[in-house]
Amino acid sequence: MEQYFCANGIEDDAINVNIAVIYFTNVALLLWHRRSTDEKRGGTAIKN
Template identity: 60%
Template sequence: MSKEEFEQRWARKSLREMLSTVEKRVGKLEESMEDTKELNNVLGGSIEDLREQSRDFVTMTENYFCAKGIMDDAVKVNIASMFLTDIVLL
């Protein structure tokens, strides 16, 4: 075997090894992307739940103010602040 043939075989083997390494890394990357997509779906659902809870809180608060006849925005802010502070302290 000549030196040139040896170098060509060595280069092919090296290329095969590099290709194999790249294929493994691509496989890991694809798995990671799938995991990320699943996590994104879960987080998206959680965010939507929080939006709905926020809307419900605002609606409940507006109904409370209407029932109590509270029209002054400063009073509304004060009452809402106290309510939220009480919740945090629980």
């Protein structure tokens, strides 16, 4: 993430936090979607 911020000239910590939150939210949603799709296809069930 630090390299991304430097490459784009983003130095404001508040903006860095907002971008990181959005990024990790998207990663979590993608992971959840993949796991739930695998479960529907008869794969491993999602465990809490």
